Each structure stands twice: as structure tokens, then as C-alpha cells.
Amino acid sequence: MSETIIRTAVPAEYDAVATLWMESWCSTGLDSPSETLLNMLKARVPREVAGGWSLYVADDGGTLGAMLAINIERLYLDQLMIAPAYQGRSLGRRLLAFTRDVLPDEIWLRxxxxxxxxxxxxxxxxxxxEKTEADPMHGRMMKFYRWKRESPARV
Known part of the structure; x- marks a missing residue:
């Protein structure tokens, strides 16, 4: 995985990003893969990009190992999804470090x-x-988190 690069996703990859997203999400055991879910994610990816996502992929020699969606204006890490075959290889840490480069002072996520x-x-x-509440769209309980860079100690 040493040649894996993090780069901006291109529109021709959006369906592959949706497939990766579904596979990663379903690997949590919280949902099952289905055509309905995949079609919903395929429709959602371009809509979210149009709505403010900066969408990145981890490209391992032409194979997508992960997707990362950040809404820079909202200081929001919206999606960090690792393909099942790439889980446990520190790719999540690389993507989080990348996110901290993009949003160096504060990050929100759910x-x-x-x-x-x-x-x-x-x-x-x-x-x-920060809080736990039900998502109004699907009713699932969501945990909302915040990371804030620590201020350097005053001398």
C-alpha cells in the first residue's frame, strides 16, 4: 500500500465511490448491501459534491481503498470510509491526518x-x-464529535 495516494475524486469515479461507501458501511454490521442502498448512495455522491463536499479517494494503483468527504466551510468531516480489504492498514489514520491538514484548527463529525x-x-x-441525537432522516442515533487544536501554552 506504499504507493497509495490521497487525491481528489473525479466524477467518473463517483459510482465506484458509492460502491466503496456501501461496502465499508455494511462492514460495520449496521446495514446489509442492497441495490436500493447502492442506488441511494450513487445519487447522493454527486448531490453532496454539488452541496459542498470536497471528495477525496485513496488510490492504490487504480484501486480505490477509501473515500473521504470533507465540507471545509462547515469544518465537517462528513464521511471517512475504508474498503474492507484496506481496513486495519492505518489508512484511516492517513486520511485523518490529511483532514487535519485541510482543517487544522477544528473538525466536527458524526x-x-x-x-x-x-x-x-x-x-x-x-x-x-458533544451530543447524541436521532438523525431525522433515518432515526438512527448519532454521536456528534468535535476535535479542536490545543492552543500552545503561553510562556
Whole structure:
């Protein structure tokens, strides 16, 4: 995976990004793969990009290993999804470091309460739980996190 690069996704890849997103999301056990879910994600990717996402992929020699969606204006890490074959290889840490380069002072995100592996990882990475509430679109309980760069100590 040493040649994996993080780069901006291009529109021709949006369907592949949606497929990766579905596979990653379903690997949590919170949903099952389906044509309905895939079609919803295929429609959502270009809509979200038009609405403010900066969309990136981790490109491993032409294979997409991950997708990362950041809304820079809102200081929001919207999606960080790792393809199942790339999970456990520190790609998430690379993408989070990339996000911190893009948003160096503050980052907000949300995570499904049932995705314990993800929210525990974010907590280990310095994110602080701000609130938990149901998502009005699907009713799933979501945990909202914030990371803020620590101010340097005054001398």
C-alpha cells in the first residue's frame, strides 16, 4: 500500500465511490448491501459534491481503498470510509491526518452510535463527544464529535 495516494475524486469515479461507501458501511454490521442502498448512495455522491463536499479517494494503483468527504466551510468531516480489504492498514489514520491538514484548527463529525469501532477510534484520536441525537432522516442515533487544536501554552 506504499504507493497509495490521497487525491481528489473525479466524477467518473463517483459510482465506484458509492460502491466503496456501501461496502465499508455494511462492514460495520449496521446495514446489509442492497441495490436500493447502492442506488441511494450513487445519487447522493454527486448531490453532496454539488452541496459542498470536497471528495477525496485513496488510490492504490487504480484501486480505490477509501473515500473521504470533507465540507471545509462547515469544518465537517462528513464521511471517512475504508474498503474492507484496506481496513486495519492505518489508512484511516492517513486520511485523518490529511483532514487535519485541510482543517487544522477544528473538525466536527458524526458517527452512528452502533458503530462502536469507529467512535471509539475517533475518541482515541482526540475527538470529544458533544451530543447524541436521532438523525431525522433515518432515526438512527448519532454521536456528534468535535476535535479542536490545543492552543500552545503561553510562556
Amino acid at each position: 458517527c452512528a452510535e452502533g458503530n462502536q469501532k469507529a467512535w471509539r477510534w475517533y475518541e482515541r484520536e482526540g475527538f470529544v463527544l
